[in-house]
Amino acid sequence: MGPAPLFPLKLNRIPMNTPSSRQQRSDELLTSLVRIHSVNPMGKDYPHTEPVERKVIEHIEQLFAPHASSVTRRRLPSSPIHESLVLTLPGRADRRAALFESHMDTVPACGWQDRAFHPVVQSGELIGLGSSDDKASLAAMVLALLEIVEESISPPRTIVLVCAADEEYAQTGIREFLRTTDKQFAYGIFGEPTQLNPVPQHKGIARWDITVHGRSAHSGCPELGVNAISGMVEVIRALQRRQEKLQSRPTCSLTSATTITVTKIAGGQTRNAIPEQCAIAVDVRVSPGMDSAAERETIMDELSALPWNISHSEPQLLSPPLNTDPQSSFSRDVLSICQQTIGNHAHLQGMPYGTDAAWTAGLFPSIVLGPGDIRLAHAIDERIALTEVRQAIAIYKQIMLHPFAEYIEPNRFGSDGRT
Ligand SMILES: [Zn+2]
Incomplete structure (x- = not known):
């Protein structure tokens, strides 16, 4: 029609x-x-x-x-x-x-x-x-x-x-x-x-950026630098582990469990240098009964145990x-x-x-x-x-x-x- x-x-x-x-x-x-x-x-x-x-x-x-x-x-x-x-x-x-x-x-x-x-x-x-x-x-x-x-x-x-x-x-x-x-x-x-x-x-929402800080060097001598992208791989694995833990918990009857999604990533400047910085945007969807701000704090705490220099932006959105x-x-x-x-x-x-x-x-x-x-x-x-x-x-x-x-x-x- x-x-x-x-x-x-x-x-x-x-x-x-x-x-x-x-x-x-x-x-x-x-x-x-x-x-x-x-x-x-x-x-x-x-x-x-x-x-x-x-x-x-x-x-x-x-x-x-x-x-x-x-x-x-x-x-x-x-x-x-x-x-x-x-x-x-x-x-x-x-x-x-x-x-x-x-x-x-x-x-x-x-x-x-x-x-x-x-x-x-x-x-x-x-x-x-x-x-x-x-x-x-x-x-x-x-x-x-x-x-x-x-x-x-x-x-x-x-x-x-x-x-x-x-x-x-x-x-x-x-x-x-x-x-x-x-x-x-x-x-x-x-x-x-x-x-x-x-x-x-x-669900509630917590959204912010996570940055791993490394040290640049010639990519022919990677041992002289600290590769921020390698650090970010560990951060993303840690986020996945956190999500698995949350999903194994009983949740409210009307929604699925909390999800943690990496929605953006940027790192490195040129093809022949060790990247000194890598950043992701993370989007956390928090189940009813949980606290969005507290979940963000927990994630930040868990990431602080990793052997990398990690910083967090202020939340772009934090809603219950x-x-x-x-x-x-x-x-x-x-x-x-x-x-x-x-x-x-x-x-x-x-x-x-x-x-x-x-x-x-x-x-x-x-x-x-x-x-x-x-x-x-x-x-x-x-x-x-x-x-x-x-x-x-x-x-x-x-x-x-x-x-x-x-x-x-x-x-x-x-x-x-x-x-
Ligand atoms: Zn609308």
Whole structure:
């Protein structure tokens, strides 16, 4: 089937949220969001003065402009080039607020032709950069909140929707948001592609560079130098031994064991000299129940026993695992809402990758949940089934309107909001 015509950019405000109006508006909003360039420079030079996410923010603000008296809007800069948008709809004041979060930035459009920002619809799927990661979740959360506002429903607790910046690189958006709030949330729902299966647990991340320092010499007289590449071979073997040890331990039921992966290597300067330096980038995916920073320390300690001069960079990223109890009433109720909407095949699952939800670990229970398939994210021709986006709106809306009050309020069942 060839590409269908694009939806018009104009967003009509439709007062009644019938299934067909939800479909039209959801398709239009997602199309508009994919068209907006919000590529994260991923630590590289960014030549513009406007924050990466500004155009997305303006688009969402426009949707809520007619509801300024009920929904407050706050722009939240998190770095010179990143900015989040926080929308708040007040609910019952005696209950903790609910946090919903999706991110606005995308990875770079590497290898895409021009259709990265010119989405097409084929066989009911919208193809475009960021279509599933993460603009489908973003559109669905925005529209779920908008429907509640338009229907004049008073939510059982305050709903805070964070349209977050910079998730793909340094996660400054969620971190700045948490830094500037009292963190007293009942729970968090983080929109990322999970095929609408709730994810209460995912791995944490520790990423940094390891360098072996040697001494250069003429390669005709290698005994006069210290070969940094030979040292790095031993470092990599030690990392493999550490990984084997971690994998032999019992791990959490929803994710695989901790992995340690060397993702980059550089060493040596010329073909006829002993290399005086060799560096690797290491990416450690830490299982729920473990501590990312502590695992990094352990690895550094073990490497210090090797007879080589080794140095470590500061972490490029250090984020904790998400470890919400899958057996809790909160996890089970969210699962039940998903099953009611998409069918009994919905199930709790774990993920090997990190999300912004990690930053709430230990503060309040959080679940990652959104439309789309992570295996298609960060790839050419990323796509999303439009029906899944509409199902996500229904699921988010039900969660937003669910009180969860009988077990999640800290005053009733302990102080951390968990069962
Ligand atoms: Zn994402």
